[in-house]
Amino acid sequence: DAKTTQPPSMDCAEGRAANLPCNHSTISGNEYVYWYRQIHSQGPQYIIHGLKNNETNEMASLIITEDRKSSTLILPHATLRDTAVYYCIVRLLYGGSQGNLIFGKGTKLSVKP
Amino acid sequence: DAGVTQSPTHLIKTRGQQVTLRCSPKSGHDTVSWYQQALGQGPQFIFQYYEEEERQRGNFPDRFSGHQFPNYSSELNVNALLLGDSALYLCASTYIGDNSYEQYFGPGTRLTVT
Numbered sequence: 001d002a003k004t005t006q007p008p009s010m011d012c013a014e015g016r017a018a019n020l021p022c023n024h025s026t027i028s029g030n031e032y033v034y035w036y037r038q039i040h041s042q043g044p045q046y047i048i049h050g051l052k053n054n055e056t057n058e059m060a061s062l063i064i065t066e067d068r069k070s071s072t073l074i075l076p077h078a079t080l081r082d083t084a085v086y087y088c089i090v091r092l093l094y095g096g097s098q099g100n101l102i103f104g105k106g107t108k109l110s111v112k113p
Numbered sequence: 114d115a116g117v118t119q120s121p122t123h124l125i126k127t128r129g130q131q132v133t134l135r136c137s138p139k140s141g142h143d144t145v146s147w148y149q150q151a152l153g154q155g156p157q158f159i160f161q162y163y164e165e166e167e168r169q170r171g172n173f174p175d176r177f178s179g180h181q182f183p184n185y186s187s188e189l190n191v192n193a194l195l196l197g198d199s200a201l202y203l204c205a206s207t208y209i210g211d212n213s214y215e216q217y218f219g220p221g222t223r224l225t226v227t
Contacts, residue, residue: 044156044205045218046217103148
């Protein structure tokens with residue numbers, strides 16, 4: 001079973017920041033938080049991951065609470081192309097032979113004009 | 114640089130038949146994982162191949178089997194198809210030496226069992 005809880009759906013106005021929450025209260029000390037998204041009819045796409053520090057890349061920012069029991073993915077200026085299902089996943093960071101992704105149902109983000 | 118490719122894109126089979134799906138990993142990748150995604154659900158991990166061996170397996174019956182070739186490409190075989198096997202089958206690849214373990218997914222094969 002997925003170890004995360006996400007709201008099933010969210011709306012966001014185009015050009016505004018989209019803040020997607022995720023609860024992972026049972027996360028262990030050596031588990032990372034990963035975010036993927038899946039645009040309709042495509043395979044999932046990696047967005048970002050982190051352990052305990054906030055992370056930022058060209059796609060998004062990841063804010064992890066100090067107790068690591070929850071996190072928020074921030075899309076700073078959402079566009080219509082960001083409409084997708086967003087998955088929050090916790091997993092161990094090993095080499096490729098371990099720690100495959102356990103997906104929940106994710107959050108369906110709808111960006112509206 | 115080609116990403117992960119899968120074939121065929123769509124497939125229709127009848128209950129009881131067997132099916133083979135194919136995946137070519139992203140250039141430079143040596144590890145391939147397969148996922149099943151039912152409608153409205155997140156992808157579910159089937160198994161992973163590295164060095165031509167199955168390294169990890171999810172909660173799927175033995176009807177699901179796979180293979181990895183020396184060029185790192187992979188096949189997923191499903192025997193005795195059931196209606197419940199209808200799903201999007203996703204292949205993901207990565208390089209085992211990559212510390213971020215970012216998986217790259219293909220577009221998937223849509224299997225319909227009638």
